[in-house]
Amino acid sequence: DAGVIQSPRHEVTEMGQEVTLRCKPISGHNSLFWYRQTMMRGLELLIYFNNNVPIDDSGMPEDRFSAKMPNASFSTLKIQPSEPRDSAVYFCASSLQGLAGDEQFFGPGTRLTVL
Amino acid sequence: TQLLEQSPQFLSIQEGENLTVYCNSSSVFSSLQWYRQEPGEGPVLLVTVVTGGEVKKLKRLTFQFGDARKDSSLHITAAQPGDTGLYLCAGVGGSGNTGKLIFGQGTTLQVKP
Numbered sequence: 001d002a003g004v005i006q007s008p009r010h011e012v013t014e015m016g017q018e019v020t021l022r023c024k025p026i027s028g029h030n031s032l033f034w035y036r037q038t039m040m041r042g043l044e045l046l047i048y049f050n051n052n053v054p055i056d057d058s059g060m061p062e063d064r065f066s067a068k069m070p071n072a073s074f075s076t077l078k079i080q081p082s083e084p085r086d087s088a089v090y091f092c093a094s095s096l097q098g099l100a101g102d103e104q105f106f107g108p109g110t111r112l113t114v115l
Numbered sequence: 116t117q118l119l120e121q122s123p124q125f126l127s128i129q130e131g132e133n134l135t136v137y138c139n140s141s142s143v144f145s146s147l148q149w150y151r152q153e154p155g156e157g158p159v160l161l162v163t164v165v166t167g168g169e170v171k172k173l174k175r176l177t178f179q180f181g182d183a184r185k186d187s188s189l190h191i192t193a194a195q196p197g198d199t200g201l202y203l204c205a206g207v208g209g210s211g212n213t214g215k216l217i218f219g220q221g222t223t224l225q226v227k228p
Contacts, residue, residue: 004157031214043158043203043218056215091157098214100207101146101165106157 002026004107006092012113018080021110023092024073029105031098034067034077035091037109043091049075050098082114117142119206119219127225128194136189136222138204145207147187148216149178152201194226 005024013019025032033048047057049069057067064083069075079086089109095102119140128134138147146165150158162171164180164187171178175198177190187204201223205216 033214033216042220045215045217048215093157095214100214101148101163102214103148103160103163104214104216106159108155109157 004092004094004105006090006107006110008110009108010111010113012115013082014115015083016081017114018078019082019086019112019114021077021090021092021112023075023077023107025075025092025094026105027073029094029096030072031095031102032069032075033093033095033104034075035093035106036088037091038088046077048098055098079112082112084114087112087114117144117206117217119204119217121202121204121219121222123222124220125223125225127227130195130226130228131193132226134191134194134224136191136202136224137186138188138219139186140206141185142206143184145184147180147184147207148205149187149189150203150205150218152203152221154200158201158203191224194224196226196228199224199226 007022031050034046037043046059047067052069067077089111091106091109093104093106095104122137148163149161152158162178167182167184169180175192179188201221203221204219
């Protein structure tokens, strides 16, 4: 069974450009999480969805960030316009029901570099 | 705001040595998880501890949840090069029965052969 799939794996863009990160969760999982990982701040939760509905977006840094989950098998995280400080590894994770203690399965991440 | 502090941040040891990683908070968590992350990959769950005072063993790894459910430790016996990686503790945060996790900063472990 395929794990969480993320694309692209690497993205290099220039400041001001729009960036779209994509995620396909594990089939049958009802919860999806977007994280950002940097050396300075570690792994931070940006937003999570349950049954395609955003539940908690308190971690989204600012209005330049937006996330959608149009169906159970696809989610996007968009940054517009991108800034150098957005450079990080972005992870998508999914879990069966999003309940406390559920295992989260992480994708391989997208390494974003904004020049 | 719930925070988890891990110590040490970096650890470099020789194969065969023992080590302990700590995860501390001033907040109570309903459960706590430990993940391991290798370079270029996402974190992978090692264990979930739920009950205060709980001890779980996974081969050479021993995990303990504090009695007050505010802290946890990971002890590795006779470390091997394959144990090298980033170890992350994560507390189940937020109100209600949600899967929202709050991660510690991580402990980077290097085991030299």
